[in-house]
Amino acid sequence: MAAPVRDREALQRLSFLFQAAHWVFPHSPALARFYCSTQRGAARRLVLRLAPSVKRAVCRRCCSLLLPGAGGSLRLRGGGQPRTVLRCRSCGRSRRYLCQQEPRPLGEATPMGPAPEDSPA
Amino acid sequence: MEAQLYRRLPPEEMGQPRLQPQRPEEAKAFVNAFLKRSMPKKKDEAIQDILTRKAVVLEHYSKKKTKQKRKKLKGFTAKQRREMHLFEIEPKQQRYAIFLQLHELWKQYIRDLCHGLKPDAQPHMIQGKLLKADLHGAIVTVTKSKCPSYVGITGIILQEFKHVFKIITEEDKLKVVPKLNNIFSLEIDGFVSYIYGSKFQLRASERSAKKFKLKGTIDL
Numbered sequence: 001m002a003a004p005v006r007d008r009e010a011l012q013r014l015s016f017l018f019q020a021a022h023w024v025f026p027h028s029p030a031l032a033r034f035y036c037s038t039q040r041g042a043a044r045r046l047v048l049r050l051a052p053s054v055k056r057a058v059c060r061r062c063c064s065l066l067l068p069g070a071g072g073s074l075r076l077r078g079g080g081q082p083r084t085v086l087r088c089r090s091c092g093r094s095r096r097y098l099c100q101q102e103p104r105p106l107g108e109a110t111p112m113g114p115a116p117e118d119s120p121a
Numbered sequence: 122m123e124a125q126l127y128r129r130l131p132p133e134e135m136g137q138p139r140l141q142p143q144r145p146e147e148a149k150a151f152v153n154a155f156l157k158r159s160m161p162k163k164k165d166e167a168i169q170d171i172l173t174r175k176a177v178v179l180e181h182y183s184k185k186k187t188k189q190k191r192k193k194l195k196g197f198t199a200k201q202r203r204e205m206h207l208f209e210i211e212p213k214q215q216r217y218a219i220f221l222q223l224h225e226l227w228k229q230y231i232r233d234l235c236h237g238l239k240p241d242a243q244p245h246m247i248q249g250k251l252l253k254a255d256l257h258g259a260i261v262t263v264t265k266s267k268c269p270s271y272v273g274i275t276g277i278i279l280q281e282f283k284h285v286f287k288i289i290t291e292e293d294k295l296k297v298v299p300k301l302n303n304i305f306s307l308e309i310d311g312f313v314s315y316i317y318g319s320k321f322q323l324r325a326s327e328r329s330a331k332k333f334k335l336k337g338t339i340d341l
C-alpha cells in the first residue's frame with residue numbers, strides 16, 4: 001500500500017524515541033520525559049495511531065515513562081470486573097483500565113516497545 | 122448620639138397633624154395620584170396597565186461563571202513544567218560513556234531508516250529521510266559558525282529545542298549551542314551531511330511534520 005510508506009519513517013522515529021527513553025530512564029527520568037513528550041508531540045502533529053500498550057506506558061499529563069517498577073505503580077482493583085490502576089509517581093495522575101484481551105486488527109505498522117536485549121541490564 | 126437619633130419620637134410631637142403615619146390604602150392612593158400627575162401624556166387606563174403588569178427592573182446581577190478552574194487541572198502551568206522537564210545534570214555522573222550507548226542505538230535506527238550504508242547514488246533520498254529523522258543521540262560537530270567560539274564543538278545531541286541544541290561533549294560538559302547561524306556536520310558510516318541550523322529552527326516534534334522548501338541563500 002502507498003499509505004504506510006510515508007508513515008513508516010515517522011513511525012520508526014516514534015519507536016526510536018520510545019526506545020531511547022527506556023534506555024535513558026535509569027540515568028535521568030527527566031530526559032526520558034523529554035523524549036516521551038517529543039514522541040507524543042510528533043504523533044499529534046502527524047495524527048498517528050499509537051498502540052495502546054505504548055500509550056499506557058506514558059503518563060498523559062506529565063509525559064513521564066511509566067514503568068511499573070520505577071516510574072508508576074500498578075495495582076489491581078477487584079470488583080465484578082478487575083481493573084488495573086496505573087498511577088504516575090511524578091504527577092500523581094491515575095488511570096484505570098479494564099483487564100481485557102486486545103484482539104486488535106493490526107493492519108498498520110504500530111511502534112513496538114524496546115527489544116529485551118537493548119535495555120541496559 | 123446615634124441612640125438619640127434613632128429613638129422613637131415622644132408622643133407629644135406625634136400628635137401634630139403633619140406627622141401622621143399613613144395607612145396602606147392611603148399610601149396606594151397617594152402613589153397613584155402622584156404618578157398620574159407626573160405622567161400626564163398617557164391615558165388613565167394605560168397607566169393602570171403599566172402599574173399592574175410591568176415589573177420595574179431595579180438592579181441586574183449576572184452570575185460569573187467559574188470555568189477557569191477546570192482548565193488548570195488537566196494541563197500544567199509553565200512554571201511547573203519548567204521545574205520538571207528540563208534535564209538538570211542531577212548527579213554529575215552523566216558521563217559521555219553512557220550516552221555512547223545511546224549513540225549506538227541511534228546508528229542502528231538510521232541504518233534501518235536508510236536501508237543500507239551507502240548505495241552508490243541517492244544522496245537525495247538519504248537527505249530527505251534525514252530531514253524527518255530524529256537527531257537525539259547523534260554525534261555532531263559545529264563546522265562553520267558566525268561566532269568563532271562555537272566552531273569545533275563536538276558531542277552527542279541530548280535535547281533538541283526550538284532554537285537550541287543541548288550537546289554533551291567528551292569532557293562531560295553540557296553545551297547549549299544555538300541553531301541560528303551555525304552549520305553542523307553529521308557523520309554516519311562515511312556519509313557526511315551538513316545541517317544548516319538556521320533553517321532548522323523548529324521543535325523536534327514539528328520537524329517531522331514540516332515540508333522544507335528552498336528559500337533564500339543557504340550559506341551562513
